[in-house]
Amino acid sequence: MSRFTEFETYDVRFPTSVDLDGSDAMNADPDYSAAYLIVRTDAGDGLEGHGFAFTIGRGNDVQTAAIEALRDHVLGLDVEATLADLGGFWKSLVHDSQLRWLGPEKGVMHMAIGAVVNAVWDLAAKRAGVPLWKLLADLTPEQIVDLVDFRYLTDALTRDEALEILRRAEPGRAEREQLLRAKGYPAYTTTPGWLGYDDEKLVRLCHEAVAEGFGLIKLKVGANLDDDIRRMRLARAAVGPDIRIAIDANQRWDVAEAITWIEALKPYDVWWVEEPTSPDDILGHAAIAQAIAPARVATGEHVQNRVVFKQMLQAKSLSFLQIDSARVAGVNENIAILLLAAKFGIPVCPHAGGVGLCELVQHLSMFDLIAVSGSTDDRVIEYVDHLHEHFVDPVIIRDGHYLAPTRPGYSAEMNPATLAEHRYPGGKVWTELSTGWQKENIA
Amino acid sequence: MSRFTEFETYDVRFPTSVDLDGSDAMNADPDYSAAYLIVRTDAGDGLEGHGFAFTIGRGNDVQTAAIEALRDHVLGLDVEATLADLGGFWKSLVHDSQLRWLGPEKGVMHMAIGAVVNAVWDLAAKRAGVPLWKLLADLTPEQIVDLVDFRYLTDALTRDEALEILRRAEPGRAEREQLLRAKGYPAYTTTPGWLGYDDEKLVRLCHEAVAEGFGLIKLKVGANLDDDIRRMRLARAAVGPDIRIAIDANQRWDVAEAITWIEALKPYDVWWVEEPTSPDDILGHAAIAQAIAPARVATGEHVQNRVVFKQMLQAKSLSFLQIDSARVAGVNENIAILLLAAKFGIPVCPHAGGVGLCELVQHLSMFDLIAVSGSTDDRVIEYVDHLHEHFVDPVIIRDGHYLAPTRPGYSAEMNPATLAEHRYPGGKVWTELSTGWQKENIA
Numbered sequence: 001m002s003r004f005t006e007f008e009t010y011d012v013r014f015p016t017s018v019d020l021d022g023s024d025a026m027n028a029d030p031d032y033s034a035a036y037l038i039v040r041t042d043a044g045d046g047l048e049g050h051g052f053a054f055t056i057g058r059g060n061d062v063q064t065a066a067i068e069a070l071r072d073h074v075l076g077l078d079v080e081a082t083l084a085d086l087g088g089f090w091k092s093l094v095h096d097s098q099l100r101w102l103g104p105e106k107g108v109m110h111m112a113i114g115a116v117v118n119a120v121w122d123l124a125a126k127r128a129g130v131p132l133w134k135l136l137a138d139l140t141p142e143q144i145v146d147l148v149d150f151r152y153l154t155d156a157l158t159r160d161e162a163l164e165i166l167r168r169a170e171p172g173r174a175e176r177e178q179l180l181r182a183k184g185y186p187a188y189t190t191t192p193g194w195l196g197y198d199d200e201k202l203v204r205l206c207h208e209a210v211a212e213g214f215g216l217i218k219l220k221v222g223a224n225l226d227d228d229i230r231r232m233r234l235a236r237a238a239v240g241p242d243i244r245i246a247i248d249a250n251q252r253w254d255v256a257e258a259i260t261w262i263e264a265l266k267p268y269d270v271w272w273v274e275e276p277t278s279p280d281d282i283l284g285h286a287a288i289a290q291a292i293a294p295a296r297v298a299t300g301e302h303v304q305n306r307v308v309f310k311q312m313l314q315a316k317s318l319s320f321l322q323i324d325s326a327r328v329a330g331v332n333e334n335i336a337i338l339l340l341a342a343k344f345g346i347p348v349c350p351h352a353g354g355v356g357l358c359e360l361v362q363h364l365s366m367f368d369l370i371a372v373s374g375s376t377d378d379r380v381i382e383y384v385d386h387l388h389e390h391f392v393d394p395v396i397i398r399d400g401h402y403l404a405p406t407r408p409g410y411s412a413e414m415n416p417a418t419l420a421e422h423r424y425p426g427g428k429v430w431t432e433l434s435t436g437w438q439k440e441n442i443a
Numbered sequence: 444m445s446r447f448t449e450f451e452t453y454d455v456r457f458p459t460s461v462d463l464d465g466s467d468a469m470n471a472d473p474d475y476s477a478a479y480l481i482v483r484t485d486a487g488d489g490l491e492g493h494g495f496a497f498t499i500g501r502g503n504d505v506q507t508a509a510i511e512a513l514r515d516h517v518l519g520l521d522v523e524a525t526l527a528d529l530g531g532f533w534k535s536l537v538h539d540s541q542l543r544w545l546g547p548e549k550g551v552m553h554m555a556i557g558a559v560v561n562a563v564w565d566l567a568a569k570r571a572g573v574p575l576w577k578l579l580a581d582l583t584p585e586q587i588v589d590l591v592d593f594r595y596l597t598d599a600l601t602r603d604e605a606l607e608i609l610r611r612a613e614p615g616r617a618e619r620e621q622l623l624r625a626k627g628y629p630a631y632t633t634t635p636g637w638l639g640y641d642d643e644k645l646v647r648l649c650h651e652a653v654a655e656g657f658g659l660i661k662l663k664v665g666a667n668l669d670d671d672i673r674r675m676r677l678a679r680a681a682v683g684p685d686i687r688i689a690i691d692a693n694q695r696w697d698v699a700e701a702i703t704w705i706e707a708l709k710p711y712d713v714w715w716v717e718e719p720t721s722p723d724d725i726l727g728h729a730a731i732a733q734a735i736a737p738a739r740v741a742t743g744e745h746v747q748n749r750v751v752f753k754q755m756l757q758a759k760s761l762s763f764l765q766i767d768s769a770r771v772a773g774v775n776e777n778i779a780i781l782l783l784a785a786k787f788g789i790p791v792c793p794h795a796g797g798v799g800l801c802e803l804v805q806h807l808s809m810f811d812l813i814a815v816s817g818s819t820d821d822r823v824i825e826y827v828d829h830l831h832e833h834f835v836d837p838v839i840i841r842d843g844h845y846l847a848p849t850r851p852g853y854s855a856e857m858n859p860a861t862l863a864e865h866r867y868p869g870g871k872v873w874t875e876l877s878t879g880w881q882k883e884n885i886a
Contacts, residue, residue, distance in 0.1 A: 058542050101470070107551050108505065109502060255598040280748065282725060
């Protein structure tokens with residue numbers, strides 16, 4: 001028997017606001033950040049579990065404090081018993097009778113649980129000697145549903161219905177795994193479309209995206225309608241009629257404004273409209289979806305938990321469901337969401353980008369392909385070419401596809417040098433920036 | 444001109460789990476706590492603003508850290524300019540482009556904003572020399588709508604519609620204020636109904652509640668159906684047919700289970716059913732509400748923001764809307780919610796209890812009575828007789844009514860001795876408990 005013996009957190013930040021990478025209508029100057037966790041055991045195998053919550057700068061300290069608040073929930077636990085019942089472990093964190101007041105199941109505390117759960121899954125996959133997607137894809141339907149908390153879901157998805165979905169997908173598992181290993185999983189790119197980029201850069205990056213094999217690109221919209229029309233026209237001209245263009249408003253609009261704005265962009269053939277309004281507005285998304293058809297709504301990166309996703313499916317608020325690896329409470333809750341999407345026949349197109357979100361979420365889509373939905377039809381994982389160099393096992397994109405990771409674990413591990421240099425506020429990157437800023441402002 | 448010069452936070456906790464006060468089906472052992480804030484200025488008037496977020500123990504440190512994260516949003520601000528535009532101040536906190544990633548507008552970070560906003564309102568009322576309810580009730584309709592952020596609300600409530608509601612209520616303001624000062628605002632009591640109490644105590648407290656003039660009592664339910672039926676029968680026998688009995692499941696059920704459980708209790712005449720399921724489940728609440736009619740649904744203490752309340756009104760998820768003074772982002776957002784409720788004709792019956800929630804929320808209901816809904820019909824504020832002795836301006840209950848506070852401010856201020864002794868983990872109350880525990884466990 002071994003025990004969890006160390007629980008080490010890091011406030012890690014990247015000064016991305018300096019270049020305006022990642023700028024959109026609501027997030028003008030993000031500094032991509034991770035509230036990062038390493039768990040260690042006394043097993044003597046040298047294996048660690050790494051996990052993180054993603055934030056965009058200010059507040060990453062609060063997020064790190066929330067992970068720290070879970071220290072006593074992990075330290076001292078029997079590692080083998082915990083890994084043998086990760087559904088039970090999930091519940092022990094999410095249903096803590098005092099901590100749940102801080103949500104329940106939303107915001108800072110829920111993302112902190114996600115970081116812990118993901119770190120433990122990273123360890124589980126490393127111990128099994130396989131990448132996480134493979135670990136999950138080899139579980140039996142019964143083992144998979146045991147990971148899911150069906151509380152608050154049963155009016156839309158019962159355990160038995162989930163089992164049926166998983167059993168239906170069993171026959172083709174091996175074949176799809178082979179296909180995945182050969183070809184990878186389809187990606188799309190947001191790289192051309194940040195609001196901070198000028199027209200020349202937009203067009204150049206659009207051409208590059210097509211050349212690199214992407215079948216879908218995404219533009220940020222919502223700050224200024226005239227600019228959006230011009231950028232959409234330029235992008236459409238650059239990529240031609242056969243490449244899909246999605247637009248992303250990052251929650252910028254109220255319901256009526258969303259409908260008007262989207263109508264003005266529809267002539268350029270909009271594949272989906274992402275986050276048209278508040279991520280909490282299930283009924284608002286449904287009203288928009290109905291009004292803009294055949295254009296379609298996508299959302300999810302800020303959807304707080306499986307209960308809100310359930311309702312978005314029930315209310316027909318979305319046509320594409322965008323899971324995020326670091327918003328909800330980790331792998332277990334994302335499995336619940338994948339099952340809900342499969343039940344309602346809605347394609348899952350994960351949100352990624354930021355720092356490390358691509359690395360993580362690819363595992364979930366690959367698991368979905370093999371063991372849940374069994375399909376890549378209309379399914380694509382977001383890809384943004386930022387900050388991958390900081391990871392021990394960075395994503396590999398080829399011909400517009402994510403190649404299946406082969407290294408054991410959840411691909412969550414940052415390089416030790418990154419953890420040291422980007423630690424906030426004391427790491428080298430930040431002390432040098434601060435010195436540079438002082439020089440500039442004194443000179 | 445004066446500036447905000449100090450921003451002091453406290454992690455304050457009360458060991459309420461020792462007596463099982465406050466126990467319900469989801470919160471077995473709460474230690475009522477406050478992440479507490481004092482703001483000070485250099486105005487030289489000696490006035491401070493006090494505010495807090497309420498939690499139930501573990502995680503109060505995270506909540507306090509979240510308030511700390513707002514320090515730089517407050518320190519150095521021009522006090523007069525801030526108080527002259529509290530709508531703008533609210534937006535500067537809620538729409539911080541980096542911090543909003545931690546929500547947006549939910550959970551730990553949103554409650555922290557609530558604490559800051561409420562502290563500044565406490566200061567505003569003290570400067571004006573009036574209790575908060577009076578400060579708000581004397582604003583013009585235009586001043587009131589300027590406090591509200593209508594983003595994400597306009598499909599249900601526009602600024603013009605809000606103005607119309609407020610103007611309609613203007614003629615009777617003085618008369619209702621007089622009535623309020625004479626008689627107070629109706630209260631109901633949860634004191635008899637905690638799950639941790641035995642039958643004898645339940646019956647005794649039911650009798651006391653009636654004797655004290657309460658017209659509505661509330662029982663916690665949801666742990667065991669047979670127990671609930673027995674307790675409901677005992678309570679109904681104790682209070683007679685004319686006193687309303689509400690039940691509170693604290694989010695215990697899924698949709699189908701809620702409907703079955705409530706049907707079993709309906710023979711004892713249920714006035715409302717509170718929090719039957721997840722506070723995020725707008726459609727679930729609506730399905731339950733439809734199935735259990737004429738019994739009615741109440742919810743709100745865990746509803747994260749005005750966007751979710753908007754939808755609950757749109758979907759007919761609730762018949763009583765339960766605002767909470769320390770869950771959403773403070774006074775401004777609760778004004779938005781009061782306006783939404785008025786638009787949909789739904790009575791507001793605030794959640795209170797915990798520590799300090801009664802002290803705060805009474806001001807909002809009194810403002811609502813005078814300037815918004817203009818009514819106390821079917822409206823009651825929850826009252827729990829816990830921990831009021833820790834406040835400088837505790838609530839006063841007479842004949843089942845909250846008497847209108849007369850002291851300037853938002854009644855948020857705890858006694859200095861309480862702040863010192865209950866500070867966690869170093870305060871006297873906690874060090875003594877820990878010593879007692881050690882003695883017990885060594886003996």
